[in-house]
Amino acid sequence: xxxxxxxxxxxxxxxxxxxxIAMFLGGGWKVDVVSRSASTRDGLPAATRKALAxxxxxxxxxxxxxxxxxxxxxxxxxxxxxxxxxxxxALKQRLFAEMEALARPDCALSSNSSSFPISEIGKGLKTQxxxxxxHFFMPAHLIPLVEVVxxxxxxxxxxxxxxxxxxxxxxxPVQVKKDVIGFLGNRIQGALMREALWLIEQGVASAEDIxxxxxxxxxxxxxxxxxxxxxxxxxxxxxxxVAKIIWPDxxxxxxxxxVLQRNVDEGRIGFKTKGGFFPWNDQSIAKERxxxxxALRKCLEIFREEGIV
Numbered sequence: 001x002x003x004x005x006x007x008x009x010x011x012x013x014x015x016x017x018x019x020x021i022a023m024f025l026g027g028g029w030k031v032d033v034v035s036r037s038a039s040t041r042d043g044l045p046a047a048t049r050k051a052l053a054x055x056x057x058x059x060x061x062x063x064x065x066x067x068x069x070x071x072x073x074x075x076x077x078x079x080x081x082x083x084x085x086x087x088x089x090a091l092k093q094r095l096f097a098e099m100e101a102l103a104r105p106d107c108a109l110s111s112n113s114s115s116f117p118i119s120e121i122g123k124g125l126k127t128q129x130x131x132x133x134x135h136f137f138m139p140a141h142l143i144p145l146v147e148v149v150x151x152x153x154x155x156x157x158x159x160x161x162x163x164x165x166x167x168x169x170x171x172x173p174v175q176v177k178k179d180v181i182g183f184l185g186n187r188i189q190g191a192l193m194r195e196a197l198w199l200i201e202q203g204v205a206s207a208e209d210i211x212x213x214x215x216x217x218x219x220x221x222x223x224x225x226x227x228x229x230x231x232x233x234x235x236x237x238x239x240x241x242v243a244k245i246i247w248p249d250x251x252x253x254x255x256x257x258x259v260l261q262r263n264v265d266e267g268r269i270g271f272k273t274k275g276g277f278f279p280w281n282d283q284s285i286a287k288e289r290x291x292x293x294x295a296l297r298k299c300l301e302i303f304r305e306e307g308i309v
Contacts, residue, residue, distance in 0.1 A: 007032065007077045011070070011095060012084035013040040013047075016112055019140025020082055021064065022051035026141075027169040030063040032073045041066040051141040054293060070095070075102045080165065082134055084112045092121045100125050108162050110134035114186055117179045119151035128153035132162060133176070135183055142296045144309040147183045149176040172309045188227075198251035200277075201259040207277035223299055 008024045010017050013035040024031045025048065035041050044066060049059040067073050081099055085091060092111060099109055109131045111121055122128040133149030148163045150156065163173035176183045182190060196210050205213070221230055231239050251257075256264075263269065263276060270276035271285050280288075303309050 006030070006079055007074070009034065009073055009075075009078045009081040010084060011035075011081065011099075012086075013037070013044050013066070014084065016136060016138060016140050017084040018044065018047045018051050019138070019142070020084060020112070020136060021048050022055060022057070022141040023169050023171070025061060025063055026052055026055050026057040028063075029169075030077075031065070032078065033064065033066045034068070034070050034073055035066065036068060038068070041068070051139075054139075054297070055141050056297075070098050070102060073102075075107070076104065078103065078107055080108045080110065080162065082110050082112060087113060087115055089116050089120060092116065093123065096121055096131070097125060100127055106130075108132070108158055110162065112136055114183075115181070117151065117181065118149055119153065119179050122151065122153065129155040130158050132159050133179070133183065134162065134166075135185070137185060139293070139296070142293065142300065144170070144172045144300060144303060145185070146171045146173050147176050147185060148173050149179060149183050151179045170309055172303075194251050194253060194257075197257045197260050198253065201257040223302065 006028070007030045009032045010021050010024070011034050013021070013033050017033070017035075021031050021033060021044070033041070033044060035044075044064070045061055048061050048064060052059045052061070081103060083092060083095060083099075085095065092113065096109060096111070103109060105127070107130070109127075111118060111131075111133055112135055113121065113133060114135055118131055118133045119128075122131045125131070128151065131151065132154045133147065135147040135149060137143040137145060146166050148159050148166070150159050159175060163175060166173040174184060180187070192214075196214070199205050199210060200207055218230075225233065267273050268275045268277075271280055274280040274282075274285070300309070
């Protein structure tokens with residue numbers, strides 16, 4: 001099969017969906033998008049062109065087609081499906097049951113869910129061997145890593161084939177061999193976030209200084225080496241000694257700290273409501289988004305120079 005004949009279906013056309021659509025189109029695939037929302041379908045061409053431009057790709061969306069229902073899509077031609085709908089387990093289960101009935105037997109079925117185990121989403125289905133998590137990070141068209149998450153039912157060969165597809169599209173796939181909650185990235189990120197919010201809650205530092213500490217110290221190093229490789233440089237003996245002193249004092253809270261719950265209860269959730277830990281307006285949001293994407297593209301240049309992606 002030539003690359004021009006390869007075809008993907010993306011279920012959902014929101015922020016994550018657009019990035020995934022752009023990834024496939026930028027790699028020469030045809031993409032069928034299913035969204036119940038007419039306004040989402042109408043906005044997809046412009047949003048996809050913008051994402052392609054951000055990737056440095058031609059703004060060619062001639063391979064894009066949209067549908068209101070799964071049944072309308074050309075399933076006989078689809079090689080892989082990626083679900084990106086809202087985090088509603090019952091909804092995902094219903095949609096996967098529908099996709100299982102429509103898809104070719106060799107079509108891989110995947111979910112971008114960041115919280116539900118793929119084994120829960122596929123519970124009761126007959127072809128769970130071809131099901132897996134395919135977890136992208138926002139913005140999906142710029143962040144190079146994607147997690148390929150296996151359940152106990154997932155065929156390893158199919159998961160590796162999907163990983164190879166991601167590699168061909170410029171992504172760096174990681175194989176998550178156990179269907180643990182949060183997978184790799186969100187578990188590691190969650191551990192850091194719990195401690196960062198605890199430090200704010202306890203009045204140890206401001207949100208601005210927490211961000212500066214991460215970005216300009218160990219976060220700065222992480223662009224050059226991950227946490228394991230970095231300690232290969234500095235020495236595990238030091239890490240072991242520090243762990244005995246610091247780790248017993250780290251937060252082990254089982255839920256969100258009051259400072260986070262208050263923000264959510266009071267509607268201070270970030271860009272969406274123009275206020276979180278920082279105040280926002282339309283101009284400052286646009287400026288921050290542009291700065292963020294510029295920084296991501298600079299980091300991506302480094303990774304490409306190293307041949308990582």
